[in-house]
Every structure is written in structure tokens, then in C-alpha cells.
Amino acid sequence: MVKKKISFRLNGELREFEIEPNEKLLELLRRIGYKGVKYGCLEGMCGSCTVIMNGKAIASCLLYAFQADGKEITTIEGVSAGFADGCNLPNEIQDEFIKEHALQCGYCTPGFIMSAKAMFDENPIPDDETIKIYTDGNRCRCTGYEKIWSALKNLSEKHKEKLRR
Amino acid sequence: MKIKDFVIPTKISEAYEFAHSLGQSAYYIAGGTSAYFVQANAEKVAIDISKLPLFGITAKRDSFRIGALTTISDIMKKEEDGFILNRAAKKFVNQQIRNISTIGGNIARVFYWSDFPVVLKTLDGKIKITGFDSKILKISDVFHNSTTHKEAIGNAIIEYIEIPRLLKNMGFSYSKETRISSGFSSATVASFIELKDNKIKDVRITIGSVFIFPMRLFELENSLKGEPADFSIFNKINFNLLDKYKFNPRDGMSLEYCKHLVKTRIKDVLVESLKEALGEK
Numbered sequence: 001m002v003k004k005k006i007s008f009r010l011n012g013e014l015r016e017f018e019i020e021p022n023e024k025l026l027e028l029l030r031r032i033g034y035k036g037v038k039y040g041c042l043e044g045m046c047g048s049c050t051v052i053m054n055g056k057a058i059a060s061c062l063l064y065a066f067q068a069d070g071k072e073i074t075t076i077e078g079v080s081a082g083f084a085d086g087c088n089l090p091n092e093i094q095d096e097f098i099k100e101h102a103l104q105c106g107y108c109t110p111g112f113i114m115s116a117k118a119m120f121d122e123n124p125i126p127d128d129e130t131i132k133i134y135t136d137g138n139r140c141r142c143t144g145y146e147k148i149w150s151a152l153k154n155l156s157e158k159h160k161e162k163l164r165r
Numbered sequence: 166m167k168i169k170d171f172v173i174p175t176k177i178s179e180a181y182e183f184a185h186s187l188g189q190s191a192y193y194i195a196g197g198t199s200a201y202f203v204q205a206n207a208e209k210v211a212i213d214i215s216k217l218p219l220f221g222i223t224a225k226r227d228s229f230r231i232g233a234l235t236t237i238s239d240i241m242k243k244e245e246d247g248f249i250l251n252r253a254a255k256k257f258v259n260q261q262i263r264n265i266s267t268i269g270g271n272i273a274r275v276f277y278w279s280d281f282p283v284v285l286k287t288l289d290g291k292i293k294i295t296g297f298d299s300k301i302l303k304i305s306d307v308f309h310n311s312t313t314h315k316e317a318i319g320n321a322i323i324e325y326i327e328i329p330r331l332l333k334n335m336g337f338s339y340s341k342e343t344r345i346s347s348g349f350s351s352a353t354v355a356s357f358i359e360l361k362d363n364k365i366k367d368v369r370i371t372i373g374s375v376f377i378f379p380m381r382l383f384e385l386e387n388s389l390k391g392e393p394a395d396f397s398i399f400n401k402i403n404f405n406l407l408d409k410y411k412f413n414p415r416d417g418m419s420l421e422y423c424k425h426l427v428k429t430r431i432k433d434v435l436v437e438s439l440k441e442a443l444g445e446k
Contacts, residue, residue: 001169002169002170004170021168021169021170021211022167022169043201044198044201044258044259044261044262047259047261050261056264057261057264058261058265059261059262059265062198062262063197064168064171064194064200064211066171066211066213067194067213067215070216115260133255134260136259136260137258137259137260137261137262
């Protein structure tokens with residue numbers, strides 16, 4: 001199979017990749033070391049492989065890598081709040097997940113964080129219905145959803161408070 | 166499906182040239198989600214049409230034009246008086262798929278669980294095909310059955326879909342049954358009602374998923390035309406008219422359950438459509 005070159009901005013950095021035409025974006029990202037993007041159902045139903053493409057949460061298991069050509073891709077590795085003592089610092093969504101105990105095995109967490117990030121970037125004060133719509137493509141088999149939704153509702157409330165001040 | 170190569174045209178003419186030279190191995194990809202359902206061993210060359218200028222929703226006086234590459238999430242977010250496609254978009258799979266799937270893709274390749282063909286058949290608008298053989302087709306002609314659909318769209322690129330604006334005295338409702346929130350539809354039902362002088366002037370009912378190709382229920386529609394705009398008429402619907410159709414129950418449904426589900430949902434959507442036409446919602 002012919003290999004081809006594509007380029008896209010990955011976590012803010014413009015990069016070039018050699019890909020096989022049949023390669024999925026998920027496969028490419030994991031091949032180059034972005035292991036926070038998880039294998040799951042491979043049919044766009046579980047949300048474990050969620051990344052942000054041009055501001056929108058998408059299932060990287062369904063997208064061919066060439067479809068990302070010229071786009072901007074953000075993975076869980078690119079959303080930290082900074083870097084200190086050799087570690088990425090959690091962003092505000094991750095902070096809320098920790099406070100609410102909104103994760104157990106953690107496998108679905110990067111996907112949830114990416115869906116939530118796309119939502120908060122678009123709408124900093126989502127209501128309950130919006131939160132459910134924007135996370136309806138993410139599955140969690142451990143904690144259920146209440147704690148995850150609580151974490152996201154809390155952050156929405158905090159944003160609302162901040163705007164009031 | 167195995168993609169053995171890809172091309173990314175930026176002009177419609179370029180896309181057609183690629184399709185012409187590649188012949189049978191050409192495969193248009195916009196969002197790409199339907200590629201999952203193409204035969205696993207089929208080797209194709211992808212023509213990525215996502216960069217063609219076919220985006221956006223334009224409001225006209227009595228209608229809306231939706232560019233074929235408009236994503237389902239953009240349709241979902243569109244809020245304007247008389248725009249009703251967003252109601253179906255909200256029930257479309259999940260956010261990750263709504264963000265990449267396009268309306269053009271959803272209607273160019275019709276699977277029996279497809280959402281928008283059911284809605285578009287009910288709204289009865291138009292489809293514009295691009296290219297040298299550019300033409301405007303009636304949705305009712307394109308989606309008559311799988312053969313007319315294949316003949317009309319085939320390897321063509323859709324430019325836009327035009328649907329009527331919902332005006333006063335009109336109502337529309339849509340129901341999609343799934344076993345899990347982002348699952349495939351087990352039964353999809355949509356209805357449209359237009360009133361005149363407190364009587365049903367026009368009514369359209371379309372069913373999907375339980376048939377191989379979405380179907381309008383013309384006999385049932387005709388039985389309601391001219392009836393008074395009163396909810397009690399839905400208790401008199403002659404559901405024996407459904408007996409001639411070959412149901413294709415899925416998700417473990419028995420035939421009896423499937424028919425009962427469809428009957429119940431037909432009543433539900435008709436009640437909701439009438440409520441809206443009467444200005445009660």
C-alpha cells in the first residue's frame with residue numbers, strides 16, 4: 001500500500017505524518033505515542049477515543065487519518081493547565097472530576113474530558129440538558145454517570161459565579 | 166472497507182473528474198461514518214469531498230436550504246422559526262458522530278435505520294444535484310424506493326437539500342426508538358399535518374427502520390385527509406391498512422411487538438403534529 005504524507009496541527013504544533021490510506025486517526029495517534037486516546041468499541045459508540053478536531057469532539061476510531069489533513073487536533077495530552085515538577089497539571093475539568101470522584105478505572109476519563117472540554121470551550125455555562133447532549137457519546141462502565149454529570153454541573157456553576165462577580 | 170488510496174479535491178469539477186477516472190473503486194467520503202458499514206473486503210479509493218464549498222443553512226422565505234456537507238450538530242444547533250430538522254438531529258446517534266456526519270452522507274447512502282430519509286420524505290422538499298448534469302429533484306421521487314434513490318443519486322454529489330418552513334396551521338413530529346441512547350433506530354416514525362378551515366388538508370406519515378427502505382403510508386394518509394382537526398379521529402385509524410407491508414423487526418423484536426410499536430408511535434406523532442398545527446405547543 002502506498003504511504004502518503006499529511007500534516008495537521010497536533011496539540012498546537014504543526015506536524016507532518018506519513019500514513020497508510022487505510023489508517024484511522026486513532027491508530028495514528030497511538031502509533032506516535034498519544035496513548036491517552038483509548039481503543040474502545042471501534043465503532044463510534046463508546047467515546048474512549050474522543051479527540052477534538054477544529055473545536056469539536058469526534059470519534060477518532062471512525063475517522064481516517066487523512067481526514068485530519070489541514071485540521072487542528074487536540075488530545076488529552078494537550079489540555080493540561082501547565083507543567084510543574086515533571087508533571088502535567090490538571091485543568092479545571094480534571095480538577096472537578098477528582099473532587100467529585102468521577103472516575104474509577106479511568107479508561108473512559110480522557111474521552112469524557114475531551115467531550116467536556118469541547119462543550120465548555122463553546123459554552124462555558126452549559127445547562128443540564130446541554131451537558132447530557134454533549135456527553136451522550138461517552139460510556140462509563142464503573143461509576144455510572146451521576147458523579148461525572150455532577151462534576152460538569154459544578155464547573156458550570158463555578159463559571160456562572162465567576163461571570164457574576 | 167479498505168482504503169487503498171485517497172484524493173482530496175477542492176472543487177466539485179475536480180471531484181467528478183476523480184470519480185470518473187476511478188470508476189467502480191471510487192468512494193466519496195465526507196464525514197466518513199458510513200464507511201464503517203461498507204463491505205470489509207471492498208478496496209476503494211477515497212475521494213474526500215469535505216473541502217468542497219457545500220456548507221451552511223440558508224433561510225429563505227418559505228424554506229431552508231441545507232448544504233450537503235452541513236454536519237448534523239450544526240443542524241441540531243440551528244434555532245429559527247419554522248426550522249424543524251433540528252428535532253431529528255438531536256436524536257441522531259451521539260455528539261461525536263453528529264460532529265462529523267453530514268446530512269448529505271446520511272441521505273446519499275440510505276441504510277434501513279437511517280434517520281433523515283424518514284424526515285425528508287415526510288417534509289417532501291427538494292434535492293439539488295451538482296455538476297455538469299446539475300438538476301433539482303423532488304424528494305418524493307428520489308426516495309420513492311431504493312431503485313429510484315440509486316438512479317437519482319448514484320455517484321452524484323448532492324449540493325443542497327431544501328425543506329419547507331413550518332408555517333402556521335402546520336405541525337411536525339418525529340419519534341425514534343432505540344434500545345440504548347446512541348443505538349441504531351428500531352423504529353422511526355415522522356408525521357406532518359397541515360390544517361385548513363379546521364380540517365386536515367394534508368397529512369404525511371413515513372416509517373423507517375422496520376422496513377428495508379423508508380416508506381410513506383399513503384393509504385393511511387388518505388384516510389385522514391378531510392377529517393376534522395380533532396384528536397379523537399386518531400382513535401378511529403384503520404391500522405389494518407398496515408397489514409400489506411412486510412415488516413422487518415430488528416433488535417430481537419417479535420413481529421407482533423414491532424407492529425404494535427409502530428401503531429403506538431404513529432398515534433403519538435400524529436397527536437403531537439396536530440397539537441402544533443392547532444397552536445397548542
